[in-house]
Amino acid sequence: MNYQKLYWVSLFIFLACEPPPRSGQVSATQTAGKETFITSETVDPNEEYVMVTTAVNLPLYVNHDQAAFKSWGEKMGVKTTILGPSEWDVPAQIATIEQVIPSKPAGLLINGTDPGIAQAIRKAVEAGIPTVVYDSEIPNSNRHSFIGSDWYEMGRLQGERMAKLIGGKGKVAVMGILGMENMEAGFSGFQDAIKKFPGIVFIGKYDDKANVEVAARVASDLLSAHPDLAGMAGFDSNSGPGMALAVKEARKVGKVKLTTVDAEPEHIQLIRDGVVQYLVGQKRKLFTYLGAQFLFDMRHKTLPLSSNDAATGIIPIPRSVTTGSIEIDSTNVFGF
Secondary structure (H helix, E strand, O other): OOHHHHHHHHHHHHHHHOOOOOOOOOOOOEEEOOEEEOOOOOOOOOOEEEEEOOOOOOHHHHHHHHHHHHHHHHHHOOEEEEEOOOOOOHHHHHHHHHHHHHHOOOEEEEEOOOHHHHHHHHHHHHOOOOEEEEEOOOOOOOOOEEEEOOHHHHHHHHHHHHHHHOOOOEEEEEEEOOOOHHHHHHHHHHHHHHOOOOOEEEEEEEEOOOOHHHHHHHHHHHHHHOOOEEEEEEOOOOHHHHHHHHHHHOOOEOOEEEEEEOOOHHHHHHHHOOOOOEEEEEOHHHHHHHHHHHHHHHHHOOOOOOOOHHHHOOOOOOOEEEOOEEEEOOOOHHHO
16 A cells, blocks of 8 residues: 555645634634735734714714724724713814823724824824724824715815706805815815816805804805705715705705715615705715724734835824715615
8 A cells, every 4th residue: 555645645634624713712824825814813802993083973984983893893893992081172082082092902003183283193102002094184293094985076076066956156264173174175175176167156255163053043144145055965964964954944955955974874764755965975884894803903914015114114004094985865775
C-alpha cells in the first residue's frame, strides 16, 4: 500500500472538512503578497465607541443615527455610548467632546452640527482617537473621515422640483438653521437651481431654529407679507412640519408648494395628505453605520495600506464619502 499517498489524501480531506472558527475564536490571517488582511479577531466587549451629538432626544437622531449605531455595536460585539445635550446646544456639544477625550475611547463619531466644533474635533484627533464626522462636514477640523449627505445636491434637487411645481414663476423662500455648513450649502444649491428660471423671485432665507413652532411662525409671517407666495423649501427636520402648519392655517394647502428634507413618519404623512409635495430624505442609518465601521477599521488596522500607516501619515479609511439622497413624492410615497 502507498502509505505516503494515503497520508496526503487523508490530510486533504481533513483540511477540506475543517469547520470555520467559532464566534470569539481567533482565526488565521490570509496573506496576499506582502499585505496581511484580518479575517476575524477577538474583540474586547469593553471596547467603547462614542457618538457625540446635540439635541440627543431629537426623533430624527434617535430613530436613525442612534438606532444604526447601537445595531452596529451589537453586531460587532463592542460598547456604544451616545452623549450630548438634550437641546440644540452647540457649546454643550463641544464641552461633551472635550470631556470624552481624556477617556481615550476606541473611536469618536461626531455629528457635524456647527463649524464651531472644529477645534474640539482637532483636539480629539491630536489625542490619537480615530474620529469620524457624520451628517455635515466641519471645515478645518482635521477629522480622519467625513461621511454624510451632499447638502448642495439636496438643495439643487429641491430647487429643481420647486421650479417644476410652480411652473417656473413666482416668489419662493427657504428656511432652516442659518450658519450651519450643511444648510448653507443646501441654500446655495437651491438658489443655483432656480437661477435658470427668470420668472422665479427668491425672497430670502429664514432661520427656524430647527423648531416646529418657530418654523410655523416664520412661514405664517411670510404668507402674510407675501400673499402671492408660490412656494417654500425647508432644510431641517422641523421645517416641513412647521411650514405645513402655517399653510393649513392660511387655507393654502396645494396653492403654496412645499418641499423639504427628511422622511420621518410625519413628513411621509404630509406627502400623503398633499400638504407637502416633495421630500429629499437622507440615508442616515447608512452613513452612521458605515461611519462607525470606519472607526473600527482604523482602530483595528483592518486593511493597512503600508507597513505602518500612522508613521507614514496614511489614513486607512475613506477621506470623504457622500451616501446620496432618497426622493419621495406622491408617485412613490405609499412604498414608505
